[in-house]
Amino acid sequence: LMRERITLHRRDIHKLIEAAVNEDVPGDWGGLWKRFRSVVEAIPRRACIAELEPIVADLAALHDDVDKLLEIHMESTNPSxxxxxxxxxxxxxxxxxxxxxxxxxxxxxxxxxxxxxxxxxxxxxxxxxxxxxxxxxxxxxxxxxxxxxxxxxxxxxxxxxxxxxxxxxxxxxxxxxxxxxxxxxxxxxxxxxxxxxxxxxxxxxxxxxxxxxxxxxxxxxxxxxxxxxxxxxxx
Structure with missing residues (x-):
């Protein structure tokens, strides 16, 4: 179950950052990508649930940061x-x-x-x-x-x-x-x-x-x- 949650986060974060970069959305997407890769590269091939929980938490936090940046862009593009x-x-x-x-x-x-x-x-x-x-x-x-x-x-x-x-x-x-x-x-x-x-x-x-x-x-x-x-x- 933990692995599935990690996979879902990885998929969505990757697609969102890629879409934002391709569409020239303002933001530190390079920094977010490096942060994403550092979390992903730290995922062990074999790990217990206790070791995977902080990784899921890190990916969830990163996912939220990506969503917030996109939301800020949408609000600033059409504020009222x-x-x-x-x-x-x-x-x-x-x-x-x-x-x-x-x-x-x-x-x-x-x-x-x-x-x-x-x-x-x-x-x-x-x-x-x-x-x-x-x-x-x-x-x-x-x-x-x-x-x-x-x-x-x-x-x-x-x-x-x-x-x-x-x-x-x-x-x-x-x-x-x-x-x-x-x-x-x-x-x-x-x-x-x-x-x-x-x-x-x-x-x-x-x-x-x-x-x-x-x-x-x-x-x-x-x-x-x-x-x-x-x-x-x-x-």
């Missing part, structure tokens, strides 16, 4: 509803320069797949962290999710599986911005079994976003914690 609203307005004003929906989107009942142009969407949160928090959406991607466009295209398809109407998703994209709407869909998919009406839930979040009262950061962190909860509880 007002900031969220201003970012959303900027995103809306530039929406046509990034993506556009099919003209017959509402009438056709299509999957609302956006057509990409040359511009890249603004990266509010690290894609690696989004996929760590919401790994299930990758199962719906034809060729995997390697960039933000892949995430948005997949989310546009997944909304149909969740029972979200084209109009509800289009409204969310216009209000939140297409990148944020895709992250919200990923979070909803991750918790689909706990949500009675995905479409109704999305409309509630869209209304909050319209009023400047919604930030996707806490939603992502909640998904991140839920996805890794067995590890943290074990620590």
């Amino acid at each position: 509803g007002n900031d969220s609203q201003s970012e959303r307005q900027q995103s809306n004003s530039n929406a046509d320069s990034i993506f556009e929906f099919e003209p017959a989107f509402e009438k056709s009942g299509s999957t609302a797949e956006p057509r990409t142009r040359t511009a890249e969407p603004p990266r509010t949160y690290p894609l690696g962290i989004v996929l760590k928090a919401c790994p299930e959406i990758a199962d719906y991607a034809v060729d995997g999710i390697g960039n933000w466009r892949d995430l948005m295209v997949t989310a546009a398809q997944v909304r149909g599986y969740l029972g979200v109407s084209p109009s509800a998703y289009e409204d969310a994209c216009h209000v939140m911005g297409q990148e944020t709407a895709a992250m919200v869909i990923a979070c909803i998919l991750q918790r689909a079994q706990h949500i009675n009406s995905a479409g109704g839930y999305l409309r509630v979040l869209t209304d909050k976003a319209r009023a400047g009262e919604f930030s996707v950061g806490p939603m992502l962190m909640a998904a991140l914690r839920a996805n890794g909860s067995p590890t943290r509880m074990a620590g």
Whole structure:
């Protein structure tokens, strides 16, 4: 059991640090990585429970430090509803320069797949962290999710599986911005079994976003914690 807890901590810490570095999240990731390696390298091949307990404790503490640093980044990136609203307005004003929906989107009942142009969407949160928090959406991607466009295209398809109407998703994209709407869909998919009406839930979040009262950061962190909860509880 102790070995399993160590393995879970090692897996999650490694993935989180790797994603943070790849996405250029500010922080002393080099120091955290060295700390991680020093703990891992000290794990004996054969040890009794008493010898493994402090290692589990060290990894659990390191896991918490990594989570806190990521949470600080998310909060600083989107600290308030007002900031969220201003970012959303900027995103809306530039929406046509990034993506556009099919003209017959509402009438056709299509999957609302956006057509990409040359511009890249603004990266509010690290894609690696989004996929760590919401790994299930990758199962719906034809060729995997390697960039933000892949995430948005997949989310546009997944909304149909969740029972979200084209109009509800289009409204969310216009209000939140297409990148944020895709992250919200990923979070909803991750918790689909706990949500009675995905479409109704999305409309509630869209209304909050319209009023400047919604930030996707806490939603992502909640998904991140839920996805890794067995590890943290074990620590």
